[in-house]
Amino acid sequence: MTTTDERPAAETLDTDLRWETACPLERLQPERGVAALFGDEQVAIFRTHDGSLHALGNVDPRSGAAVLSRGIVGDRGGEPIVASPVYKEAYSLVDGRCLDAPGVSVPVHPVRLRDGLVQIGLR
Amino acid sequence: MTDTRHLVVVGNGMVGHRLVSALRDRDEHGEWRITVLGEETRQAYDRVALSSYVDGTSEEELRLAELVDPLVDLRLGDPVVAIDRERRTVRTASGAALTYDALVLATGSVPFVPPVPGKDLPNCFVYRTLDDLDAIQAAAAAAVAKPGPGRRSAVVVGGGLLGLEAARAMRLLGLSPQVVEIAPRLMPAQVDEGGGALLRELVTGQDIAVRTGVAVSGIREERDRLVATLSDEVELDADLVVFSAGIRAQDALARSCDLPVGERGGVLVDARCRTHDENIWAIGECAALEGRTYGLVAPGYAMAEVVADRLLGGRATMTPEELDMSTKLKLLGVEVASFGDAHATTEGALEVVVNDPVAGTYSKIVVSDDAQTLLGGVLVGDASKYSTLRPLVGAKLPADPVAMIAPGGVELGADALPDSAQICSCNAVTKGTLKNAIHAEGCRTVPDLKACTKAGTTCGSCVPLLKKMLVDEGVEVSKALCEHFTYSRAELFEIIASTGIRTFTELVEKHGTGRGCDLCKPAVASILASLGNGHIHEGEQATLQDTNDHFLANMQRNGTYSVVPRIAGGEITPEGLIVIGEVARDFGLYTKITGGQRIDMFGARVEQLPAIWKRLVDAGFESGHAYGKSLRTVKSCVGSSWCRYGVQDSVGMAVLLELRYRGLRSPHKLKSGVSGCARECAEARSKDFGVIATEKGWNLYVGGNGGATPKHAQLLVQDVDQETLIRTIDRYLMFYIRTADRLQRTAPWLEGLEGGLDHLREVIVDDSLGICAELDAAMALHVENYADEWRGVLEDPKKLERFVSFVNEPGTPDPTISFVTERGQPVPAPRAGDPEPVLIGVPAFGRQEVQ
Incomplete structure (x- = not known):
């Protein structure tokens, strides 16, 4: 996660990270996700109302469809979530865990903003 | 099967039907096989609702659930003519002889016709069966069609409950009714003098003449009409005479086989409902329990339950509560x-009366001599307190007697009642039983409670109390939409409409908490759209839409979409068909005809949608809103343009309606249908609003539903012209949009609407709330502002920008999507973890070969 005011995010020390550019920040409408493709890895990228950026794996674990970016963004008890558009389970934008099915989760990717561009950290 | 015993049930009315269904429900081991012998040729029907037949309710709708069961043999139109008790055999009119182990008499009653000269003349009728009503309708139609001046009239003999129903039916059939009642007031069995006086005033105000304290002494024919002479020498001209002066137990069979009968008729039975013959039982109106007969359905049902229990070795007996004669009804718009x-026949009983002739209400409660215990009561004009007062009979009054019935007095809920109190008297369901259904059986809604306990399924007067109980028991905690709003959808609609708030952010900041979720956001999006807020992808609104509205297409299980162009009324040109075929072929789409008479194209990837729609829009198609909670289709039959039987242009009407309401966002999807004649080929009555052509205009039915809980739509207005039809639908839809819950279809909405169909009619036809002008204006705004959503996207590069597979590789197809071919068309390729495909109808050896 990062914020859009260009402060350095709590960047991971993982030096193996490869940063890839997804899109300009203005392409991300708050609370409406987009999907990005890096090699064969699909990432769902979100910008919340307070300006935070989040990136999750785009594949919905239950249906196997690559559609999480198309879910509705909101919150549950203050925790930012996206609801899968297939069967409506909520996934935390912070840690990728499914709030409706214990033990189920999707990958979380680091995000940063560089020169107005949204970048995703891939391993 | 040698152990199976044989039960013969004589009579296929409501009570006989109840016995058979109760026995089959409980007879788990199939101890009894049952033969039902009915006199009427029709399936068992709801005789309590008989009069609604005149309003257009069909025989099918009145029919009770059909008993399709290998252990039940139903023989209609073959009445029993003799019982041989010694040989335990019955003989039927057709000559069949059946031996029984147990025999149940459920022969009901026959109308009482006073023995006056002329009672059997043509055009004298009784009011008891559907056949009677068919004959009355035919005679009334013939009378109305007769040439000559003056209005046609009918004399109704009897001013009780059935008499007033008959009078109302006469009025509906175009005749002027005159009611003749021998007692000094109307409904003498139910109401007292004060209540009777008000009732008379309310009834005569509706063009129904009333004469009390007189009897009919003779009827004669004069020219081609009838003349009824009354005991006070007055003569009344009439085209029809209808006898509805009460009923007498049908006990002829019992008498013919020497079973003892009561002094005033009815087969004598004990508290087990057994006659003097240990193998013969009697239930319902033909039975005299302790010498008394009961003409209501509730005691009859209770008797049926007792006998079902006894036949299976149980020990049930009739209890005094089950013989409750309480009644609540609405007749001619008057609640009684x-x-x-x-x-007040109890010794020392006190009567407390609140009589308000200005408001047109009369309320009386009868209390014990110490004013502590409620004994009974009469309510006329406003009977809303019935559902809470009746269960309190025999219990200590929770408040001062006057406050119990005074306007603005104490409002009691179900919580004031003891567990033993009967909430539903028709089906003898106590508060304790309902509590158990809620807590142990998991009932969560009124329909759940109905299905589980049968409460509220007969007359429906306890439904408001069922609702209150769900709230009291903490089930229906609140109508809050979700954690972000404490308001119901209807309340949010009012807030948005009255404050002029037009963004979600402003709404949630002022009236909610947090940032919303997949429950409240689409609901708010729908409300904003219903109020005419421009294209649904405009500004922040775009973020509220669920994925289907996001991409104006229906997402399928592999993340691809289906595309449905509008084909209004199911009418399409050959050119249109060719365009759809070419588009599907060129984009490799799977095609299927939908149930709503249009064509669905499956398998479109998100980045293909604009190109597909460009082709469709250029050819003159527009969005079909298959993805939206909005009007889907108006299905039609071919109507008078082609059909030999059609009486109106149903296709033209369907196209008109579909184009009027296209794009109208609503709490849930809306479906409609238009049939060109009463054969109903468009299945309009399974729709949210259905229109059926008549010789004189159109009938409008509302609140129908297919799906998991099918429901027939109910008749709202009859024989109206096109302008009235459209105005009524406009208001119906807008009233639904304003007041329904999130994702509530019109059928449950109407069922939950307090006052039901009558209330709906008052609001949108009689304008009882004074909101019709607003509803009309809202629909006018919708019609004026409609624009095709897909055209709106194609013409706006900002909106088009979102239709890409990947933000960084806009044209690359999603690599997880793949198809296989099935029956010559593409379908999603199975994924790991998908259930194994099951072939249906392939023989076993064939499946082995496939492996």
């Missing part, structure tokens, strides 16, 4: 209720 000791 009577319960417990309504006539």
Whole structure:
């Protein structure tokens, strides 16, 4: 996660990270996700109302469809979530865990903003 | 099967039907096989609702659930003519002889016709069966069609409950009714003198003449009409005479086989409902329990339950509560209720009366001599307190007697009642039983409670109390939409409409908490769209839409979409068909005809949608809103343009309606249908609003539903012209949009609407709330502002920008999507973890070969 005011995010020390550019920040409408493709890895990228950026794996674990970016963004008890558009389970934008099915989760990717561009950290 | 015993049930009315269904429900081991012998040729029907037949309710709708069961043999039109008790055999009119192990008499009653000269003349009728009503309708139609001046009239003999129903039916059939009642007031069994006076005033105000304290002494024919002479020498001209002066137990069979009968008729039975012959039982109106017969359905149902229990070795007996004669009904728009000791016959009983002739209400409660215990009461004009007062009969009054019935007095809920109190008197369901259904059986809604306990399924007067119980028991905690709003959808609609708030952010900041979720956001999006807020992808609104509205297409299980162009009324040109075929072929789409008479194209990837729609829009198609909670289709039959039987242009009407309401966002999807004649080929009555052509215009039915809980739509207005039809639908839809819950279809909405169909009619036809002008204006705004959503996207590069597979590789197809071919068309390729495909109808050896 990062914020859009260009402060350095709590960047991971993982030096193996490869940063890839997804899109300009203005392409991300708050609370409406987009999907990005890096090699064969699909990432769902979100910008919340307070300006935070989040990136999750785009594949919905239950249906196997690559559609999480198309879910509705909101919150549950203050925790930012996206609801899968297939069967409506909520996934935390912070840690990728499914709030409706214990033990189920999707990958979380680091995000940063560089020169107005949204970048995703891939391993 | 040698152990199976044989039960013969004589009579296929409501009570006989109840016995058979109760026995089949409980007879788990199939101890009994049952033969039902009915006199009427029709399936068992709801005789309590008989009069609604005149309003257009069909025989099918009145029919009770059909008993399709290998252990039940139903023989209609073959009445029993003799019983041989010694040989335990019955003989039927057709000559069949059946031996029984147990025999149940459920022969009901016959109308009482006073023995006056002329009672059997043509055009004299009784009011008891559907056949009677068919004959009355035919005679009334013939009378109305007769040439000559003056209005046609009918004399109704009897001013009780059935008499007033008959009078109303006469009025509906175009005749002027005159009611003749021998007692000094109307409904003498139910109401007292004060209530009777008000009732008379309310009834005569509706063009129904009333004469009380007189009897009919003779009827004669004069020219081609009838003349009824009354005991006070007055003569009344009439085209029809209808006898509805009460009923007498049908006990002829019992008499013919020497079973003892009561002094005033009815087969004598004990508290087990057994006659003097240990193998013969009697239930319902033909039975005299302790010498008394009961003409209501509730005691009859209770008797049926007792006998079902006894036949299976149980020990049930009739209890005094089950013989409750309480009644609540709405007749000619007047509510009347009577319960417990309504006539204050208990020694020392006190009567407390609140009579308000200005408001047109009369309320009386009867209390014990110490004013502590409620004994009974009479309510006329407003019977809303019936559902809480009746269960309190025999219990200590929770408040001062006057406050119980005074306007603005104490409002009681179900919580004031003891567990033993009967909430539904028709089906003898106590508060304790309902609590158990809620807590142990998991009932969560009124329909759940109905299905589980049968409460509220007969007359429906306890439904408001069922609702209150769900709230009291903490099930229906609140109508709050979700954690972000404490308001219901209807309340949010009012807030948005009255404050002029037009963004979600402003709404949630002022009236909610947090940032919303997949429950409240689409609901708010729908409300904003219903109020005419421009294209649904405009500004922040775009973020509220669920994925289907996001991409104006229906997402399928592999993340691809289906595309449905509008084909209004199911009418399409050959050119249109060719365009759809070419588009599907060129984009490799799977095609299927939908149930709504249009064509669905499956398998479109998100980045293909604009190109597909460009082709469709250029050819003159527009969005079909298959993805939206909005009007889907108006299905039609071919109507008078082609059909030999059609009486109106149903296709033209369907196209008109579909184009009027296209794009109208609503709490849930809306479906409609238009049939060109009463054969109903468009299945309009399974729709949210259905229109059926008549010789004189159009009938409008509302609140129908297919799907998991099918429901027939109910008749709202009859024989109206096109302008009235459209105005009524406009208001119906807008009233639904304003007041329904999130994702509530019109059928449950109407079922939950307090006052039901009558209330709906008052609001949108009689304008009882004074909101019709607003509803009309809202629909006018919708019609004026409609624009095709897909055209709106194609013409706006900002909106088009979102239709890409990947933000960084806009044209690359999603690599997880793949198809296989099935029956010559593409379908999603199975994924790991998908259930194994099951072939249906392939023989076993064939499947082995496939492996």
